[in-house]
Each structure stands twice: as C-alpha cells, then as structure tokens.
Amino acid sequence: MSALEKIIDIEAELARTQKNKATMSHIMSLKAKLAKYKRDLLDLNASAGGGGGGDGFEVKKTGDARVGLVGFPSVGKSTLLSVMTDTFSEVAAYEFTTLTCIPGVIRHRGAKIQLLDLPGIVEGAKDGRGRGRQVIATARTCTMLLIVLDAVKSMNHKPIIEKELEGFGIRLNQRPPAVTFRRKEKGGVSLSQTFKGEPKYLDQQVAKAILAEYRITNADVILHEDISGEQLIDVIEGNRVYMPCVYVLNKLDAISIEELEILDQCPHYCPISAHLKWNLDGLLDKIWEYLNLVRVYTKPKGVVPDYEAPVILSGYDQPTIERFILKIHKSLLTDFKHALVWGTSVKHNPQVCGKDHILHDEDVVQIIKKL
Numbered sequence: 093m094s095a096l097e098k099i100i101d102i103e104a105e106l107a108r109t110q111k112n113k114a115t116m117s118h119i120m121s122l123k124a125k126l127a128k129y130k131r132d133l134l135d136l137n138a139s140a141g142g143g144g145g146g147d148g149f150e151v152k153k154t155g156d157a158r159v160g161l162v163g164f165p166s167v168g169k170s171t172l173l174s175v176m177t178d179t180f181s182e183v184a185a186y187e188f189t190t191l192t193c194i195p196g197v198i199r200h201r202g203a204k205i206q207l208l209d210l211p212g213i214v215e216g217a218k219d220g221r222g223r224g225r226q227v228i229a230t231a232r233t234c235t236m237l238l239i240v241l242d243a244v245k246s247m248n249h250k251p252i253i254e255k256e257l258e259g260f261g262i263r264l265n266q267r268p269p270a271v272t273f274r275r276k277e278k279g280g281v282s283l284s285q286t287f288k289g290e291p292k293y294l295d296q297q298v299a300k301a302i303l304a305e306y307r308i309t310n311a312d313v314i315l316h317e318d319i320s321g322e323q324l325i326d327v328i329e330g331n332r333v334y335m336p337c338v339y340v341l342n343k344l345d346a347i348s349i350e351e352l353e354i355l356d357q358c359p360h361y362c363p364i365s366a367h368l369k370w371n372l373d374g375l376l377d378k379i380w381e382y383l384n385l386v387r388v389y390t391k392p393k394g395v396v397p398d399y400e401a402p403v404i405l406s407g408y409d410q411p412t413i414e415r416f417i418l419k420i421h422k423s424l425l426t427d428f429k430h431a432l433v434w435g436t437s438v439k440h441n442p443q444v445c446g447k448d449h450i451l452h453d454e455d456v457v458q459i460i461k462k463l
C-alpha cells in the first residue's frame with residue numbers, strides 16, 4: 093500500500109471511530125500514524141519534484157515581515173496585490189492567471205511589509221496538484237498569511253484551504269504548544285504538569301500511546317498548558333510553523349447585507365472589495381494587529397529620536413533590548429553597558445535597563461556603551 097492509500101485508510105478509520113475517553117488512546121495513535129505517513133508523502137514528493145526539499149518560489153525575503161496571499165483561483169489575490177502595493181500583477185476572469193510568486197511592498201507606520209501574490213491552490217495542492225506544493229512551501233516562509241476567500245463561495249473553500257496548509261505543517265492562529273519534551277535512557281514515559289487542575293485532553297495512557305507510535309518508550313513530557321494530543325504530535329514531529337492568519341473575504345460588493353451578517357460571525361476575518369477598494373484601511377489595520385510588530389526608536393545621545401526609521405522587532409518572540417541591538421549592529425553587544433528606555437515598558441522615563449528587558453511598541457532606546 094502506498095503512503096497515500098494508508099492515509100486514506102486511516103482517515104476512514106478515524107471517521108468511523110467514536111470519540112470518547114476509552115477510544116482516545118487509539119484515536120491518538122491513529123493520528124500519530126497519519127502524521128508520519130503525511131511526512132513520508134511530503135518528503136517523497138519533494139525528491140520526485142526535482143526541485144529538492146519541497147522548495148517554494150525563489151523570491152528574496154525583504155523588509156520587516158512577509159505576508160502571503162493564499163486562496164483558490166480567481167478569488168482576487170492579484171487584484172488585492174495591485175491595490176495595496178505599487179506592484180502590478182495580472183488580473184483576469186480565468187483561473188490560474190498568476191503562475192508564479194509576485195512580491196510587492198506595503199510601507200506602513202515605518203515598517204516595510206513584503207506582500208506576496210501567489211498562484212491559486214485547489215484541493216490536493218499539497219499532494220502535488222498544480223503549483224500547490226510550491227505555493228504552500230512559500231506560504232511556510234511567511235510571517236503571516238492572508239487567506240483570500242470569494243465572499244460568494246467562502247464557506248466551502250475555507251476548510252479545504254485550511255486542510256491543505258495543516259497537512260503541510262502550517263498552524264494558523266496558534267502559538268507553539270508550551271510543553272517540555274525530553275527523551276531519556278530509561279524510566280518509561282512520565283507525564284507531569286506545571287499548571288493547576290486536571291488536563292482536559294492528555295493523560296498518561298494517551299501520551300504513552302502517541303509516543304509508542306514513534307518507538308519512544310522513555311521520555312519526560314512536562315505540560316505548561318493544557319495541550320491536545322494533536323499538539324503533542326506536532327511537538328514530536330517538529331518542523332511545524334506557527335503563524336497568524338486573517339481570512340480576507342473579498343468581493344463584498346457581490347453579496348447582500350444579510351449574507352454579510354452571517355459571515356461577520358467568523359473569527360479572524362476581514363471583509364473587503366479589492367476591486368472597489370472597500371475597507372483596505374481596515375485590512376491594513378488587521379494586518380498590523382496580527383503581525384504584532386514592535387517599533388523601537390533609536391535615540392543617540394543629545395538628539396531627538398528618529399521617528400521615521402524605527403527598528404522593527406517581532407512581538408511574538410520576546411522583543412528584548414538584546415534583539416534590538418542585534419538588529420542594529422552585533423558588535424554593539426560587546427560594548428553594551430546598559431540602555432536608557434522611554435515608553436510604556438518602563439515605570440520611570442527614562443529607566444536604566446539591561447539587555448533582557450522586554451520592549452514595547454514605540455519605546456525609545458538609547459544605548460550606553462562601556463568606557
């Protein structure tokens with residue numbers, strides 16, 4: 093049986109297995125098997141593709157963040173790139189107009205955001221249909237995704253796109269699970285936790301069943317939050333990428349107010365009309381919010397800070413003074429004595445801070461060097 097056939101088999105078994113406490117170990121070992129076969133399938137296709145390593149399109153990453161436009165054909169991705177950046181990407185009524193990756197730039201609040209127009213994807217994209225694999229491999233390199241949906245067909249397309257991205261190890265609007273996973277020589281599987289209350293999803297038996305699929309019989313699993321079995325599988329598999337995502341509901345002009353009200357319930361979504369340029373500012377605000385960028389203004393001694401050219405850090409991975417310094421010049425770190433910080437991250441203005449201090453958006457920083 094091929095990996096694909098095994099995947100179909102397991103998915104069928106999962107569909108007919110009742111979900112309850114007694115079957116949870118079995119379900120999770122099936123899910124771990126599924127994850128392994130999917131990994132095989134992806135590696136296989138990568139080598140068969142000739143490009144090697146499941147590579148995406150070769151477009152250089154520039155700017156402070158990379159945002160990818162992903163969606164079915166003809167939902168309006170290229171129209172959106174053309175109205176949000178100075179770059180033109182061909183627009184047409186037929187499907188698969190865009191055949192490659194086209195980068196544009198959005199300048200917003202001192203940040204440079206790279207926006208990528210991509211070819212459309214369809215169901216089965218990650219398994220090699222069309223340019224789907226290349227599109228999804230490029231999506232993996234993004235800081236954030238905009239899943240573009242045609243307002244008229246959005247509800248059918250949304251789960252399909254999500255499944256394609258999921259299957260390629262992309263996790264949308266989720267943070268990496270807070271869990272310590274350590275293999276060891278002996279002592280069996282031990283599951284412990286650092287939070288109060290009963291874990292809702294994982295117990296010793298389920299964790300053991302998952303690890304057994306990976307032939308791991310000795311390991312410490314320490315939960316710092318209540319994670320699911322699927323999340324534990326993600327931790328063991330590694331290579332997952334976690335990114336924020338906004339669902340852009342395009343062609344708002346083509347639906348009724350009543351239809352919009354229903355769609356308005358969906359989380360992480362932003363309705364627009366790219367063609368009529370409706371709510372593009374709303375979308376930009378949403379992108380800004382989800383990117384969670386931290387602007388830090390540099391203040392040389394005795395002069396006002398340069399508010400035009402902030403150093404941009406990601407709010408998702410500890411925007412410390414050390415990260416700020418590394419963005420300016422690595423060598424500054426050896427000469428670093430302390431920093432003076434003005435802004436909402438400190439009580440006193442200015443405050444003397446060490447290199448582990450976490451900065452807030454729009455803080456002002458002056459580096460004091462050792463003599």
Ligand SMILES: Nc1nc2c(ncn2[C@@H]2O[C@H](COP(=O)(O)OP(=O)(O)OP(=O)(O)O)[C@@H](O)[C@H]2O)c(=O)[nH]1
Binds near residue numbers: 163164168182185368
């Ligand atoms: N009514 C309406 N039509 C739109 C809107 N945005 C785009 N379109 C139309 O939708 C069609 C497809 O637009 P494209 O921008 O080429 O779509 P795409 O997603 O880039 O398509 P592919 O590159 O083929 O995947 C074109 O005829 C556009 O004029 C919109 O906001 N409203």
Ligand SMILES: [K+]
Binds near residue numbers: 184185189
């Ligand atoms: K098109």
Ligand SMILES: [Mg+2]
Binds near residue numbers: 181190
């Ligand atoms: Mg296009």
